[in-house]
Amino acid sequence: MTDKPVEVGPAPLPTRREDLLAQLVAPQIWDLLVVGGGATGLGVALQAAREGLTVALLEANDLAQGTSSRSTKLVHGGVRYLAQGHWPLVSEALHERRALLERAPHLAQPLAFVMPAYRWGEQAFYGAGLKLYEWLAASASLGKTRFLNAQSTREAIAGIRTEGLRGGVQYWDGQFDDARLAVALARTAAREGACVLNHVSVQGLIYEGKRVAGVQARDAERGLDFELRAQCVVNATGVWVDGLRQADGRQLGQDLPALVSPSQGVHLVVDASFWPGDKALLVPRTEDGRVLFAVPWLGKVLLGTTDTGREDAPTEPRPASEEVDWILQEAGRYLAKAPRRQDVLSAWAGLRPLARPAASSAAQNGATQKVSREHQVEVSASGLVTVTGGKWTTYSAMAEDALGQARSLAGLKPPIRSQAKNYKLVGAPLAGAELVGLNQPAGLHLFGSEQSWLCALPGADIELAPGLTEAMVRFAARHEYARSVEDVLARRSRCLFLDAALAKALAPRVAHILNEELGIDPALAAFEALADDYGRCP
Incomplete structure (x- = not known):
């Protein structure tokens, strides 16, 4: 690897499963028990722990395995929500955006976007x-908005189609x-x-x-069932x-309507040659009114995203052929070098948990672009607190809202200690x-302090692939x-999301190291099948 360690932060805590399970099942009543290890649940757990509450968090699969690892990788205020009149939502998100970037600058950074004009x-x-948008950000602005002429636009985004x-x-x-930000949380x-x-x-x-x-909980590895008690x-x-x-x-004898209206977002990953440079592309309104992005990320380019309503919510959603068609077709309208199916290195989908309004004709008609991106917090008669909706950028605001509702309606005790909003992950x-x-x-830079x-571990000088070592x-x-x-x-390294064929090739060596470290079956065959799916562009 070419980059070198440059600083020493605090020693990392171990995550030895036997110790964590022992801590979890020890007789006690937790102040707060969070179900779900995505951005929202992790934000709630972190905020509560910072306030001095005893907190346990359970995730059925892996941290961020669902929606929270399948985003467009943008920390944003929501440009398209301006036209819908959601100014307070946009303003809040813009200020939360700044705070998130300051908490983990090695994992979250400013990014320049260019919107080309042809009409x-x-x-x-x-x-x-x-x-x-810039004005709403006020002191949280990340940079000035600039009008570019045709020549300046071509210089800013070399991969753009120049005709017209x-x-x-x-x-x-x-x-x-x-x-990786979810793991840091x-x-x-x-x-x-x-x-x-x-x-x-x-x-x-x-x-x-x-x-x-x-x-009532179950450890998936051992099949061990146990109970956890909590105030909330x-x-x-x-x-x-x-x-x-x-x-x-x-x-409670109630037949509750659904709170969530799922929407599927699909992304295709191609080589950086299709969109060279360090700026992203935004097309705010394509031929059918959707939004197109081309985002340089970790040495590749993300193309997307779709916004398709669906009735089911599978754990591993897959892109539909028509969604792939749309992304490739629209990318071909704006990129000088038009990508084809055989150019796609990885194709993946995620489900957005859009909060369903009480009576949403938009959701029923599948127009999820019109369904609110604001989060919702619901406290049931039993005291169960449910939080959903929103987006990654506002995870901290969602956590504060959920904890506030938990205190006032679910009986959660007040904070033992107050904490400043400015903190580092x-x-x-x-x-x-x-x-x-x-x-x-x-590379090493993603590990920050x-x-x-990391470099003190065995295998620090043995690369499995560029940017990934045994250590x-x-x-x-x-x-x-x-x-x-x-x-x-998929999630500690992002190899599966960037290049599915490479991920499959690396899998046996990764499995061997995990077996050495953990002494368990690391599910190699299941991953190889998953990598085949990601590498197959429908």
Whole structure:
């Protein structure tokens, strides 16, 4: 590897599963028990732990395995929501955007976007909206919005189709490594005293009278069943929240309508040659009114995204052929080098947990672009707190809202200690450290202040692939909750999302190292089948 460790942060906490399970099942009543290890649940657990509450978090699969690892990798205020009149939502998200970037600057950074204009009046119309976007950010702005002529636009985004190009507008948002940020949230919550454990599923709720008093849980690895007691249970399972809240409703004799309207977003990953440079493309309105992005990320380019309503919510959603067709067709309209199916290195989908309005004709008609991106917090008669909707950028605001509702309606005790909103996540570089852009290939820089600890592990000088060493796999097993090949190659490293064929080729060596570290079956065959799916462009 070419980059070198440059700083030494605090020693990383171990994530030895036997110790975490022992802590989890020890007789006690937790203040808060969070179900769901995505952005929302991890945000709730971290905020509660920082306030001095005793917190346990359970995730049925891996941290961020659902929606929270399948985003467009953008930390944003929501440009398209301006036209819908959601100004307060946009303003809140823009300020949360700044806070998130400051908490983990090695994993979340400013990113310049360019919106090209091909039609008369397009530049002025969208430029005015982007100026408003900058104004709403106020002191949290990441950079100035600039109007570009045709020549400046071509220079800013070399991969753009130049025929008919009139000019463009450059503005600023942020980008991040969503899965690694989720792991950083989990590890920071643990640093604050929370007990976080993945691959533990909730089988049902425990009641005392008509109040939720805990959960029945199962350790997926050992098949061990146990109970956990808590003053308050938070259902933060994203697009799957209705399973637990409707079970709670049945216990109370209620037939609850669904709270979530799932929407599928598909992304295709291609080589950086299709979109060279360090700026992203935004097309705010394609031929059918959808939004197209081309985002340079970890040495590749993400193309997307679709916004397709669906009735079901599978754990591993897959792109539909027509969604792939749309992305490739629209990318071909704007990219000088048009990508084809055979150019796609990885194709993947995620489900957005859009909060369903009480009576949403938009959701019923499948027009999920019109369904609110705002989050919802619901407290049932039993005291179960359910939080869903929103987006990655506002995870902290969602956590504060959920905890506020838990205190006032579910009986959660007041905070033992108050904490400033400005804090750093585990691994955040020390002040003045040189940062590497997230458009660059993965490497040591993604480990921030923990680089020296990583390089002290066996295999630090043995690369499995560019940007991935044996030591990184060992670090994932010892300090980042990784239990399987998928955990490592999909979310600790992002190889599966970037190049599925390469991920499959690396899988046997990763499995061998995990077996050495953990002494368990790391599910190699299951991952190889998954990698085949990601590499197959429907």
